[in-house]
Amino acid sequence: MIVIIGAGLSGLLTAYRLKKEGIPFKILEARNRIGGRINTVLGTNETPVEMGATWLQTHHQNLIALLNELGLNGFEQYMDETVFFQQQAHSPVQLMEIGQQSPSYRIAGGTSNLINTLYQTLDPDEVFLNQTVTKIIFQENSVQVFADEIFECSQVVLAIPPKLWANKILFEPNLPNDLLSVGEQTHTWMEDSIKVALTFIQPFWQDENTPATFFSNAGPITEFYDHCNVERTKFALCGFMNSFFKNRSSEERRTLVVNQLRTAFGEKIESFLDYEECIWSKEEHTFEATAFSLFPHQNNGNPIFSNSLFNSRLFISSSESAKESPGYMEGAVYAGNTTAEKLISALK
Numbered sequence: 001m002i003v004i005i006g007a008g009l010s011g012l013l014t015a016y017r018l019k020k021e022g023i024p025f026k027i028l029e030a031r032n033r034i035g036g037r038i039n040t041v042l043g044t045n046e047t048p049v050e051m052g053a054t055w056l057q058t059h060h061q062n063l064i065a066l067l068n069e070l071g072l073n074g075f076e077q078y079m080d081e082t083v084f085f086q087q088q089a090h091s092p093v094q095l096m097e098i099g100q101q102s103p104s105y106r107i108a109g110g111t112s113n114l115i116n117t118l119y120q121t122l123d124p125d126e127v128f129l130n131q132t133v134t135k136i137i138f139q140e141n142s143v144q145v146f147a148d149e150i151f152e153c154s155q156v157v158l159a160i161p162p163k164l165w166a167n168k169i170l171f172e173p174n175l176p177n178d179l180l181s182v183g184e185q186t187h188t189w190m191e192d193s194i195k196v197a198l199t200f201i202q203p204f205w206q207d208e209n210t211p212a213t214f215f216s217n218a219g220p221i222t223e224f225y226d227h228c229n230v231e232r233t234k235f236a237l238c239g240f241m242n243s244f245f246k247n248r249s250s251e252e253r254r255t256l257v258v259n260q261l262r263t264a265f266g267e268k269i270e271s272f273l274d275y276e277e278c279i280w281s282k283e284e285h286t287f288e289a290t291a292f293s294l295f296p297h298q299n300n301g302n303p304i305f306s307n308s309l310f311n312s313r314l315f316i317s318s319s320e321s322a323k324e325s326p327g328y329m330e331g332a333v334y335a336g337n338t339t340a341e342k343l344i345s346a347l348k
Contacts, residue, residue: 001024001025001026001152001153001154002018002023002024002025002026002153002154002155002156002157002343003025003026003027003028003143003145003151003153003155003156003157004025004026004027004028004156004157004159005027005028005133005145005156005157005158005159005160005165006027006028006029006036006157006158006159006160006317006318007027007028007029007031007034007035007036007119007127007129007159008034008035008036008037008038008115008159008160008318008332009035009036009038009053009114009115009118009319009329009332009333009336010159010317010318010319010332010333010335010336010339011027011029011036011157011159011160011317011336012027012034012115012118012119012122012336013066013118013332013333013336013337013340014157014159014317014336014339014340014343015027015118015122015126015127016118016121016122016336017336017337017340017341017344018340018343018344019121019122019126021344023343023344023347025126026126026127026128026151026153027122027126027127027128028128028131028133028145028147028151029127029128029129029130029131030130030131030132030133030285031129031130031285032129032130033129034115034116034119034127034129035052035112035115036052036160036285036286037052037053037189037190037280037286038052038053038111038112038114038115038329039051039052039112039278040052040110040111040112040113041197041276043197043199043236043273043274043276044199044273044274045199045201045234045273046234047199047229047234047235047236047273047274048109048110048112048229048234049197049199049227049236049238049274049276050106050110050111050195050197050227050238051195051197051276051277051278052111052190052195052278052280053111053190053328053329054106054111054238055077055104055105055106056074056104056105056106056107056328056329056330057102057103057104057105058103058105060325060328060329060330060333061330062324062325062330062333062334062337063329063330063333066114066333067107067114070114070117070118071117072107072108072109072113072114072117073107073108073230074105074106074107074108075105075106075108075230076103076104076105077103077104077105077106077225077226078212078225078226078228079101079103079104079213079225079226080098080211080212080213080226081097081098081099081100081101082095082096082097082098082211083095083096083098083211083213083214083215084096084211084213084214084215084264084265085214085215085216086214086215086216086217086218086260086263086264087217088217088218089218089219092263093214093263093264095211096215106230108229108230109229109230110229111329128147128149130148131147131148131149132147132148132285133145133146133147133169134146134147134168134169134170135169135170135171135172136156136169136170136171136172136314137171137172138171138172138173138310138313138314142154143155143156143310143313143314154313155312155313155314155315155343155346156313156314156315157315157316157317157339157343158314158315158316158317158318159317159318159335159336159339160285160318161186161188161189161191161286161288161318161320162182162183162184162186162188162299162305162316162318162320162321163183163184163186163188163288163290164188164285164286164288165183166180166183166184166186167184167288168288173310175309176309178304179304179307179309182299182302182304182305184290185290185292185294185298185299186294186298186299186300186302186320187294187295187296187297187298187299187300187320187327188286188287188288188320189297189300189319189320189327189328189331190280190286191280191281191286191287192243192280192281192296193240193243193280194240194241194242194243194245194246194277194278194279194280195238195239195240195241195276195277195278195280196221196224196238196239196240196241196257196275196276196277197227197236197237197238197239197274197275197276197277198236198237198238198261198269198272198273198274198275198276199234199235199236199272199273199274199276200235200236200237200271200272200273201235201271201273202235203226203228203232203235204265204268204271205226205237205265206226206228206235210265212224212225212226212237213225213226214239214261214264214265216260218242219241219242219244219245219260220241220242220245220253220256220257220260221239221240221241221242221257221260221261222239222240222241222242223239223240224237224238224239224240224261225237225238225239241253241257241277243281246279246281246282250277253277254275254277257275258270258275296327297326297327299320300319300320300322300326300327300331301320301321301322301323301324301326301327301331302321303323305320305321306321306323308342308346312342312346315339315342315343317335317336317339318332318335319331319332319335321335322334322335322338323338
């Protein structure tokens with residue numbers, strides 16, 4: 001049996017590939033939900049908003065192939081050619097022409113539709129939630145994985161961000177020092193992000209033919225987009241907040257966001273149904289503090305992650321480990337596919 005640590009995209013995809021080959025596995029997930037950094041939240045009237053990974057591009061061929069394989073659809077992110085723009089914190093909001101942009105795409109039904117579709121191919125007793133792994137012991141003929149329970153297996157997949165396994169899991173024998181050092185200095189995708197979304201009964205911006213897109217150099221909101229569903233029956237605006245505001249209270253952030261957006265969208269912005277936010281640096285199963293600053297995507301795709309350890313009994317996965325498009329959903333799919341291929345090959 002194989003133990004996969006992490007029920008995010010790479011972990012679930014690895015499991016999906018193993019399932020098709022009849023190879024037994026267990027997924028251990030520390031959270032009380034699947035998906036990791038993919039998290040679609042439903043508002044009051046079931047409007048889906050993305051608190052995590054959202055967009056893909058046409059060059060993300062591994063992800064697109066997976067969507068096609070699973071019978072899922074993508075749709076183009078609506079993007080205005082004229083946008084609201086705020087140069088500085090106290091500058092007036094202006095209209096700015098940006099012209100036609102290269103399109104981005106979202107997953108119909110929400111990004112979690114991909115996660116849930118993968119999960120539904122598995123058996124319920126193959127996925128264990130609320131299982132925080134603290135120690136892994138490699139013995140002569142088996143591997144012991146310590147969480148709330150002890151799991152015995154033949155191989156382990158680390159399908160979580162490198163900073164987490166480098167800092168929070170004890171290994172016996174120890175991992176090589178160079179691998180630990182790189183793991184500790186690998187930036188975790190999304191860890192600095194704050195996602196914000198407002199849901200509405202009606203898309204007032206569409207009805208009034210005004211931009212839905214907003215950019216600011218200051219914040220709190222730095223970018224905001226039309227976030228309606230593919231059928232355009234559920235209506236929302238969604239984007240990012242400057243991470244500088246993470247230490248304010250939720251109430252303060254909400255007030256600041258609404259006040260800022262009012263300067264662009266007018267009083268109708270206050271007609272929102274739901275205010276949703278996610279501060280990923282406060283997610284203990286995503287963020288791990290370091291004693292040194294990391295630049296975005298630092299060490300993502302480092303070749304050291306491609307190596308298996310302990311006689312092909314330990315494999316490293318996750319978006320950050322991917323050779324292609326590391327730090328994105330595309331990277332997570334690449335990592336899940338390649339890790340599954342290695343495991344299947346090792347077991348033949």
